[in-house]
Amino acid sequence: MSEGLDQETLEGRLKAMLDTLSEDDLRYQALKGSVDFRSAWVELAEYLSDIVDNDAFKEWGYRTVFAYCATELDISRATARKILEGYSWLAEEAPEYLPRNRRPDEPARVLPDMDTVSVMAKGYREVADERVPQETYMELKDSALRGERNARELRKEFQEAVPEHLREEPAPNPLKHLKRALNEVEKALDQMEPEEQADMLQQAGELRDAIFALVSSQEIAGE
Structure with missing residues (x-):
C-alpha cells in the first residue's frame, strides 16, 4: 500500500488496488484512468484561476472570464463559476489537493x-x-x-x-405564477359569449405562449 494513505479513504482504496496490479494490466489502466478523471477538473480550475488573477481574458478580447469560458472553452457561466469557487475552496481548505502543490514524483491525489x-x-x-x-x-x-x-x-x-x-424561502417561480394566472384568464373567457370567446381565447393563448418563451429565455441567459 502507498505510504501515508489511509485505506479507509477513497484515495487509499484506489491506490491500494493500483499497488497490487501491473501497469500493463487492463484493470490497472482503467483504475488509473478513473483517478486521472477525478483530478482533471481541478487542473482546468488551476488554469482558469491564473487567467482570472492575471486578467488574461481581457488581453484576449473578452469582457469577463465567463464570456471567455463560454466562447472559447464552451463552458457555461454556471459551470465556470462552480469550477472557480471549487478551486478557491480547495486552495483555502485543502491545498494539498492542488496540482501546483504536488511534487514532480508524486501521483495525482484522488479528488x-x-x-x-x-x-x-x-x-x-x-x-x-x-x-x-x-x-x-x-x-x-x-x-x-x-x-x-x-x-x-x-x-x-x-x-x-x-x-x-x-x-x-424557496425562490418564486415566475413561469409557474404566469401560467397559473393566464390559465385563470382562459377559464374566465370560457364563460363569455361564444362569438366573443374564440377570438379572445386565441389571443390569450398567444399571449401566454409569448410570455412563457420570454421568461424561459431570460432564465437561460441568467445561468
Whole structure:
C-alpha cells in the first residue's frame, strides 16, 4: 500500500488496488484512468484561476472570464463559476489537493468530484455567515475528502444544519405564477359569449405562449 494513505479513504482504496496490479494490466489502466478523471477538473480550475488573477481574458478580447469560458472553452457561466469557487475552496481548505502543490514524483491525489467540492464551498460560506455550525462543517469536510458522502448527501446535511428561522424561502417561480394566472384568464373567457370567446381565447393563448418563451429565455441567459 502507498505510504501515508489511509485505506479507509477513497484515495487509499484506489491506490491500494493500483499497488497490487501491473501497469500493463487492463484493470490497472482503467483504475488509473478513473483517478486521472477525478483530478482533471481541478487542473482546468488551476488554469482558469491564473487567467482570472492575471486578467488574461481581457488581453484576449473578452469582457469577463465567463464570456471567455463560454466562447472559447464552451463552458457555461454556471459551470465556470462552480469550477472557480471549487478551486478557491480547495486552495483555502485543502491545498494539498492542488496540482501546483504536488511534487514532480508524486501521483495525482484522488479528488472529490466537482459537484461535491461545489457543495463544500457553499457550506464554507454558510459557516462564515453563521448559518451552519463549525463542527458540522468540519465533519462534512472530512467526510467529503474521504469520499464517504456525495454531493446530494452533503447538500441535504448542510440544509438540515441551518436553523429553521435562518432558512431561505424557496425562490418564486415566475413561469409557474404566469401560467397559473393566464390559465385563470382562459377559464374566465370560457364563460363569455361564444362569438366573443374564440377570438379572445386565441389571443390569450398567444399571449401566454409569448410570455412563457420570454421568461424561459431570460432564465437561460441568467445561468
